[in-house]
Amino acid sequence: xxxxxxxxxxxxxxxxxxxxxxxxxxxxxxxxxxxxxxxxxxxxxxxxxxxxxxxxxxxxxxxxxxxxxxxxxxxxxxxxxxxxxxxxxxxxxxxxxxxxxxxxxxxxxxxxxxx
Amino acid sequence: xxxxxxxxxxxxxxxxxxxxxxxxxxxxxxxxxxxxxxxxxxxxxxxxxxxxxxxxxxxxxxxxxxxxxxxxxxxxxxxxxxxxxxxxxxxxxxxxxxxxxxxxxxxxxxxxxx
Numbered sequence: 001x002x003x004x005x006x007x008x009x010x011x012x013x014x015x016x017x018x019x020x021x022x023x024x025x026x027x028x029x030x031x032x033x034x035x036x037x038x039x040x041x042x043x044x045x046x047x048x049x050x051x052x053x054x055x056x057x058x059x060x061x062x063x064x065x066x067x068x069x070x071x072x073x074x075x076x077x078x079x080x081x082x083x084x085x086x087x088x089x090x091x092x093x094x095x096x097x098x099x100x101x102x103x104x105x106x107x108x109x110x111x112x113x114x115x
Numbered sequence: 116x117x118x119x120x121x122x123x124x125x126x127x128x129x130x131x132x133x134x135x136x137x138x139x140x141x142x143x144x145x146x147x148x149x150x151x152x153x154x155x156x157x158x159x160x161x162x163x164x165x166x167x168x169x170x171x172x173x174x175x176x177x178x179x180x181x182x183x184x185x186x187x188x189x190x191x192x193x194x195x196x197x198x199x200x201x202x203x204x205x206x207x208x209x210x211x212x213x214x215x216x217x218x219x220x221x222x223x224x225x226x227x228x229x
Contacts (some may be wrong), residue, residue: 042219106158
């Protein structure tokens with residue numbers, strides 16, 4: 001049981017490049033989330049999904065896109081990378097919605113630098 | 116303006132020296148307060164959920180308590196392996212936001228030296 005797996009662990013992008021951060025979970029959780037963590041700041045929700053085919057914006061969605069074609073996978077797409085997207089990105093999943101106080105299970109993050 | 120404020124930002128303790136971390140929040144209609152532990156280079160790991168004022172939860176050397184405006188994470192006789200960043204997150208109607216989302220504090224970085 002691997003939990004939530006994120007790839008890659010590290011990535012350096014040039015301004016204007018695009019990339020996809022991969023996230024997969026093997027716990028059969030319906031709810032999945034993408035957060036970013038900036039130094040000295042709290043985790044900010046980018047996008048979330050309540051099940052395959054259903055996604056919605058979080059607090060800071062600009063510059064990102066997501067898709068959810070399967071229960072297991074929830075990739076995050078960065079188009080036209082900007083220095084402001086330099087951050088550590090965490091994918092998480094939960095059995096129930098976080099609205100029902102279901103704890104989140106996090107991956108180990110992708111550290112992204114845009115130069 | 117942060118709706119979830121953690122203090123102190125950093126805390127250094129000698130092994131065995133007990134202390135407390137604080138998490139204060141601005142919420143109407145608290146639905147849940149979470150504590151997570153985060154090790155360097157890792158994702159947050161769930162510790163506790165508290166639902167109502169007066170509630171307490173314990174796990175090994177950690178005890179979390181909740182009042183109407185804040186939560187404390189008490190660490191009794193800490194060991195070096197307790198060194199980590201401790202995150203507080205609140206679920207509820209946060210002023211200026213919408214119900215149904217989790218809001219994280221900035222964390223307290225705890226270092227326990229031998």
